[in-house]
């Protein structure tokens with residue numbers, strides 16, 4: 001078992017993870033398997049799907065892969081059905097599929113095709129997979145739905161208003177469905193992620209000399225890893241989360257809590273460019289006011 005703490009936490013459980021070949025999702029699959037769960041993986045990328053399936057099997061657990069474009073009508077429902085066929089049920093549904101679409105631009109330049117793409121990639125499948133999987137969870141009196149938002153769903157992201165709208169929608173959906181299902185032993189919660197190295201963030205590849213600057217805006221001092229977020233998913237999937245209903249846990253190394261605060265080499269500031277400018281001792285001599 002790779003995680004610290006009590007365990008195994010998911011003995012005898014079965015899970016389906018959408019976007020399951022992704023960085024956070026595949027780390028979640030490995031951790032769930034370490035904790036005794038069988039895990040189905042649904043992803044559009046065959047190689048990533050196979051790798052995630054193999055990683056679960058290497059841990060002695062059952063797994064199947066469903067290679068499918070989950071944005072297509074009916075596809076995510078079919079993935080739930082395949083997981084039930086292979087693993088007998090879905091106790092834990094992890095709706096990890098999501099993407100910000102990287103060609104940001106002014107809202108007025110976006111069009112209905114952009115919004116539809118973002119809707120299908122981020123929100124629609126969350127409804128559809130939950131709709132398919134939840135009735136059997138209610139019948140069994142136990143279930144978990146774990147959705148994925150973004151810190152940008154709570155804060156803001158200029159040039160990505162539609163994306164943030166759908167991530168915010170996931171959080172509202174999580175809250176309402178969580179309350180609606182609480183009396184049936186089904187817990188619905190979400191994770192809002194930020195700054196975690198992954199396929200879609202390009203693993204934040206940058207020249208080594210820039211790495212020291214990461215701690216300027218990430219209070220934890222580094223980019224996140226899939227495993228950091230998987231630990232939160234494990235908690236929400238387990239009985240430890242029995243008293244947690246309809247919430248979104250922020251997993252971001254501190255970026256949301258920091259708000260507009262940044263750590264320069266000498267101090268914390270909410271005026272980063274000004275302060276860095278004035279940290280230059282020569283210029284400091286003529287500094288006209290006190291900056292935090």
Ligand SMILES: NC(=O)c1ccc[n+]([C@@H]2O[C@H](COP(=O)([O-])OP(=O)(O)OC[C@H]3O[C@@H](n4cnc5c(N)ncnc54)[C@H](O)[C@@H]3O)[C@@H](O)[C@H]2O)c1
Pocket residue numbers: 018019020021022023024025042043044045048068069070071095096097098099100148149150151192193194195196197198199200201
């Ligand atoms: N990484 C971050 O910092 C971050 C920030 C905010 C939110 N999130 C959210 O966390 C979740 C996981 O993100 P990640 O960064 O690990 O992602 P990732 O890019 O590593 O993985 C995404 C996976 O989705 C799969 N996929 C893409 N299109 C698909 C489709 N049409 N059908 C099926 N599968 C498809 C890809 O093949 C890939 O394996 C997402 O919901 C994302 O929005 C992540």
